Amino acid sequence: MKHLLSRLGNNISILGTQWGDEGKGKLVDAISPHFDIICRSAGGANAGHTIYTKGKKFIFHLLPSGLLHKNTIGIIGNGCVISANDFLEEVKDLEDLGLNVKNRIKISFRAHLLFDYHKAIDAELENRKGKNKIGTTCRGIGPCYADKIARMGIRTEELLDKELLKEKLEKNCAFHAQNFNIKLNAEKEFEKIMAIREEIKPFLCDTRFLLRDAIKDNKKILFEGAQAHHLDIDHGTYPFVTSSNVSAGGICTGLGIPPRDISGIIGITKAFTTRVGSGPFPSELENELGEIIREKGGEYGSTTGRPRRCGWFDAIVVKNSVEINGIDSLNLTKLDVLTGLSELKIAVRYFLGDTELFSIPTTRKANANLRIEYETFPGWTENLENVKRFEDLPENAQNYVKAIEKLVACKVSVIGVGMDRENLIFR
Numbered sequence: 317m318k319h320l321l322s323r324l325g326n327n328i329s330i331l332g333t334q335w336g337d338e339g340k341g342k343l344v345d346a347i348s349p350h351f352d353i354i355c356r357s358a359g360g361a362n363a364g365h366t367i368y369t370k371g372k373k374f375i376f377h378l379l380p381s382g383l384l385h386k387n388t389i390g391i392i393g394n395g396c397v398i399s400a401n402d403f404l405e406e407v408k409d410l411e412d413l414g415l416n417v418k419n420r421i422k423i424s425f426r427a428h429l430l431f432d433y434h435k436a437i438d439a440e441l442e443n444r445k446g447k448n449k450i451g452t453t454c455r456g457i458g459p460c461y462a463d464k465i466a467r468m469g470i471r472t473e474e475l476l477d478k479e480l481l482k483e484k485l486e487k488n489c490a491f492h493a494q495n496f497n498i499k500l501n502a503e504k505e506f507e508k509i510m511a512i513r514e515e516i517k518p519f520l521c522d523t524r525f526l527l528r529d530a531i532k533d534n535k536k537i538l539f540e541g542a543q544a545h546h547l548d549i550d551h552g553t554y555p556f557v558t559s560s561n562v563s564a565g566g567i568c569t570g571l572g573i574p575p576r577d578i579s580g581i582i583g584i585t586k587a588f589t590t591r592v593g594s595g596p597f598p599s600e601l602e603n604e605l606g607e608i609i610r611e612k613g614g615e616y617g618s619t620t621g622r623p624r625r626c627g628w629f630d631a632i633v634v635k636n637s638v639e640i641n642g643i644d645s646l647n648l649t650k651l652d653v654l655t656g657l658s659e660l661k662i663a664v665r666y667f668l669g670d671t672e673l674f675s676i677p678t679t680r681k682a683n684a685n686l687r688i689e690y691e692t693f694p695g696w697t698e699n700l701e702n703v704k705r706f707e708d709l710p711e712n713a714q715n716y717v718k719a720i721e722k723l724v725a726c727k728v729s730v731i732g733v734g735m736d737r738e739n740l741i742f743r
């Protein structure tokens with residue numbers, strides 16, 4: 317592990333390369349003891365990062381998962397959206413488990429507050445879309461970012477100005493209630509936020525200065541990605557995406573740091589593919605095999621409990637992520653889940669008619685007509701959980717990893733062979 321971290325430098329980012337739930341939390345947790353600060357730069361409580369250690373399970377939503385280690389500081393950057401209530405609940409849950417996190421978290425003054433009205437609008441929009449719904453986590457993420465972009469959002473700093481907060485809540489609720497023809501209660505929202513305002517205040521600061529000074533002091537910083545490249549608002553499978561820039565570019569805008577201060581990027585990629593929610597998924601297995609993988613991998617959402625759609629590894633998907641984000645190394649997770657399958661396939665080329673495509677097409681029609689070319693690999697039957705060295709993996713598993721490296725043009729430096737933070741092979 318040390319070799320990889322020193323190769324990538326002081327300030328490393330962890331990014332999802334597929335459609336989320338690749339196992340970002342597990343690697344963040346495993347390498348966090350080597351970092352001083354762990355930051356979230358985008359998204360909110362739509363994320364669900366699971367960590368298993370010594371038989372205990374932890375799920376982090378808005379808080380950085382690196383907080384499990386008692387010397388780390390967690391930063392929630394300006395690019396995030398924060399439900400104050402949900403935030404305090406998550407803090408309390410961790411405190412109840414005996415983790416002292418209260419004094420180790422800072423929230424940016426510039427992060428946007430997410431209110432119950434955002435959740436109500438999220439549900440309403442999904443309802444109206446009917447069979448074309450996005451399948452959001454219903455955490456209010458899209459509507460909160462929509463307020464931000466429309467320049468009517470409410471930032472955490474506005475908790476310090478009671479009158480302004482009330483005025484904006486009233487205006488926003490009235491506007492949205494009329495627009496969507498739904499009932500929203502500004503008074504109740506105001507009462508709710510006022511009841512916890514004093515509790516939230518100590519967490520707030522200008523996190524940009526904190527990070528600037530930490531970087532100057534040569535502190536080690538880990539940028540914990542949430543969601544994944546193909547859920548990015550610009551680069552993902554729009555409109556079936558989340559509402560923020562969750563790929564590498566969002567780290568700078570979401571925290572207020574210069575690009576040169578990101579020294580290395582690790583992409584997290586499952587040894588197969590999963591997706592929750594709607595949208596194109598070229599290598600999806602809508603059959604018994606897909607179900608077998610779902611059950612073996614425990615592929616149910618950490619945030620919503622929804623069954624994840626499962627499919628073969630898609631080299632085009634991951635290669636796009638590697639290229640656009642400048643990924644230096646990959647962590648291939650859940651290789652153990654593929655044990656026992658007689659053969660494995662990897663999507664290697666897309667065609668529309670005779671034309672080869674190098675990324676997922678955006679229109680419904682093109683996706684319906686997409687032809688996918690696969691390469692087939694022999695499987696293995698050995699249990700991988702206790703394997704510690706790449707050379708000790710079954711030959712077919714080694715060949716599968718090597719094929720992925722070649723197809724996506726990036727080195728696989730870490731391999732996940734089980735749920736626990738110990739089940740990692742560093743190459």
Ligand code: GDP
Nearest residue numbers: 337338339340341364365366650732733734735
């Ligand atoms: P994240 O959102 O990217 O952090 O991923 P999630 O936590 O939502 O989902 C990944 C799931 O896979 C979690 O339950 C992890 O504990 C589990 N996981 C991660 N890596 C491995 C691995 O190498 N093998 C197995 N069996 N499970 C893993």
Ligand code: IMO
Nearest residue numbers: 336337363364451452453542543557558592593
């Ligand atoms: P982590 O960090 C998987 C998906 C939702 C939906 C789309 C939009 O655990 O990998 P949103 O609520 O953000 O408006 O939903 O994005 N989605 C995720 N899928 N993992 C996540 O986070 C996700 N966060 C959002 O399922 O399809």
Ligand code: MG
Nearest residue numbers: 337364365618
């Ligand atoms: Mg997740």
